[in-house]
Amino acid sequence: MENLTIKPNYVDLFSCIGPKCADSCCNDWKIIFDKQSYKKTIKHKYLADLAKFALRETKESDSSWAVVKLDDNGACPFLDPQKLCNIHAKAGEKALSYTCKTYPKNEQLIGPDKYQSLFLSCPEVTRIVLFDDNAFQFSANENGSKAALMPSPPWLEKSYEYSLDLLLNSGLSWQESFLAIGLLLKTSNEVRLDKANIEQLSVRYNQLLNMAQMGMITEQFNSIPYTPLPQKHTFVAIHDALCKTHSRSTRARFESINNAIAALCNEQNDYSIDKINEIWNTEVTTKLTEHAELFTKFILYSMFHDHFPMHEDHDPEQVLQQLIIDCFMIRCYLTAVYHAENGLTEENIIKCFQVYHVVRQHKPKFIERIKNILSEYGLTSLPAAISLLKTQ
Structure with missing residues (x-):
């Protein structure tokens, strides 16, 4: 049997727009x-x-x-x-x-198969991923190679498949789906470390689907407290790391986001996470109804692009924590830009996702910094990490 090339349609939809690009590579x-x-x-x-x-x-x-x-x-x-x-x-x-x-192509060999994707650090890629209705049609075609390569670990493939299903087919919000995926990954990690057998991963997945249908995941999510102080500390630390690492931090595109964030400082010149979350709850979410699938698309992209929860240096639960941080930071950026611009255009949404990923996808030191920040502020447990997604 020939090996496969697996890719989403956004790969074929992309074409470089050259001098029209808002943030040229x-x-x-x-x-x-x-x-x-x-x-x-x-x-x-x-x-x-x-x-x-x-x-x-x-x-x-x-x-x-x-x-x-x-x-x-x-x-x-x-x-x-x-x-x-x-x-x-x-x-x-x-x-x-x-x-x-x-660039911006990305190709990974996972087991015997090639997975093709694109980097969100390109504005045109971000536009297609977030806003093209045909972006996530997938194809799997034989690529002509018959090389006998080792398959990827069964725990990884099942974790990838089950995580996608919990995101898309469990009936949960994207925030709640993170809780279900986190509970799944606890079992994934046990299987990875040979502390549990692979069958237990499937058992756990089916349990989580039943829990979602019975409203138990939603109930657990709602019971996690809103913790503004850890949110503020985390946001300030990660945004500071982004500013120091970003190769375009002095350019107008980055500064427009940074200035929008600065405008939300309170009288003590301190970032007000309560204010950010209040604007998100009362204004941004009502205005984003036409883009209700925005974060679901982003998470789907991230899971495919990185073959979630695959990582050379981090365990599955740490990979999930990184993805939660991504959503948390981008939510804050969207809110700040909305407040500064009195609305969110498609271009501003693209800017928030893309500017963040110039560092997120290309600077390994930034990823390590996020990991350290989570540890510094005691956010390494699943409930603590999920609390970053609570806005009230």
Whole structure:
């Protein structure tokens, strides 16, 4: 049997919009040249002179041989006045560096199969994922490879499948579904550590479906207290980490979000999480009725993109905590922008998700910082992590 390539429709729907992009990857982006692309560029008759001062050799490896020296405005010097790529125009797509040739594409080999996705750090990808009705039609096609590769662990595949089902088919809100998924992952982790057998994972999944249908998950979610102080500390710490890590933190797009957040400071110049949550409850949720599936789509994307709860360094419960943090932070950003702009346009929604993911998807140190913050503020238990989603 041939191995499969699995992808959602948003991969095929994407097409780079070039100079029309609101946050081009040709600006403020570390562009790495592999050795082959570098050699082709410095020897090209129309690119050689420019390449002499536009590229800096690093020789870290054949795949990381040189980097682009961005200009004073953070732009790639290979852009022409119309913000189109001179390398692509004069030497063709094959001459592009691996970074430029592949971004925003993402491909993972999981077991014997390839999973194709795109990065939300690209505004056009975010637009398609969140707003195109056809984004989540999936295909699985034979890719011509018959390599006999080890399958991924059964506990991972069942956890992935059951988590998606609890999100989409349990009748729970997306916030409540996190609680059900968290309870599932406790069993997943036991199976992963050989403390339980794989059959117990299926038993637990069916128990959770029954609990959801009986209203028990909703009841448990409602019993978790609203804790504004840990929310405030967590938000301030993670936003500070984002500001320090973001490669475009001095650009207008990022500053518009940062200024919106600053406008919600109280008289003591302190962030008011109560105010943020009040605006979310009384204003934003009523205005977002036409986008009621916004966070469900985002969580579905995240689970597929990362093959949830797969992670090299974090256990399944820590992976869930990271995803909860993502939703918490983006909810706060949406609220702040709504308050500043007296509404939320589609472009502003895209901006909140995309700006956050420029760091979230490309800076491993930021992910480690989130993990440490959760530990610092005692948010590593499931109820404590879920409490970040409570708004009253």
